[in-house]
Amino acid sequence: MTTMDGSASHEHEVPEELTPGELRALMRERAQRRKSPWNVLLFLLGLGGMAATWYGFLWIVVGARNLVLGEHVASVTELVRSRCEGFAAGVCFVCSFFAAIPFGGFVANGILWCVAPIRRVFDEESGGVPGASFGESQRGLLLFALYVSLPALLLALGGGLLMRCRCG
Numbered sequence: 001m002t003t004m005d006g007s008a009s010h011e012h013e014v015p016e017e018l019t020p021g022e023l024r025a026l027m028r029e030r031a032q033r034r035k036s037p038w039n040v041l042l043f044l045l046g047l048g049g050m051a052a053t054w055y056g057f058l059w060i061v062v063g064a065r066n067l068v069l070g071e072h073v074a075s076v077t078e079l080v081r082s083r084c085e086g087f088a089a090g091v092c093f094v095c096s097f098f099a100a101i102p103f104g105g106f107v108a109n110g111i112l113w114c115v116a117p118i119r120r121v122f123d124e125e126s127g128g129v130p131g132a133s134f135g136e137s138q139r140g141l142l143l144f145a146l147y148v149s150l151p152a153l154l155l156a157l158g159g160g161l162l163m164r165c166r167c168g
Helices: 020-033 038-068 076-081 087-113 116-126 134-162
Strands: 083-085 164-166
Touching (some): 038 076
16 A cells, blocks of 8 residues: 555555464454444344345355256255255355355445444444444455355355255
8 A cells, every 4th residue: 555655554554464362462452442232233234134145145056056957946945945965065055155244244334334323333433443444344345255255156056056955
């Protein structure tokens, strides 16, 4: 990152590797900063958004599976209740879960950002901390979605095509 005069600024850099002690210290510092009860709501909304997105991704995976394997058409509910066995089924369900994680964060951050009093509390808590503002956290979630969720969703699609279930 450069300043206005073109010189390098190292103020917001994060070290490449952290020792366990340094990581614990950073986590403790963050926990001290996040004292608002609104963080519980943020967590719960994040879980809800993640669960809804996970279910949506499973619909996409099952829809692609049904499109390719027309004679083995099944709904998400049937696949979840059936006995899907093997590595491919695990890949399908676990990878679609990991793909859903940043979208739960997007939902929670977006909803709570729309409520002005909560937004002010979160802005105060994140003040002066690099990477903790709304925009920077959304950017981090976007990068997570691009570098982790997209490949995970592709793996989930592959797992969905390869899994065999006993439906019905």
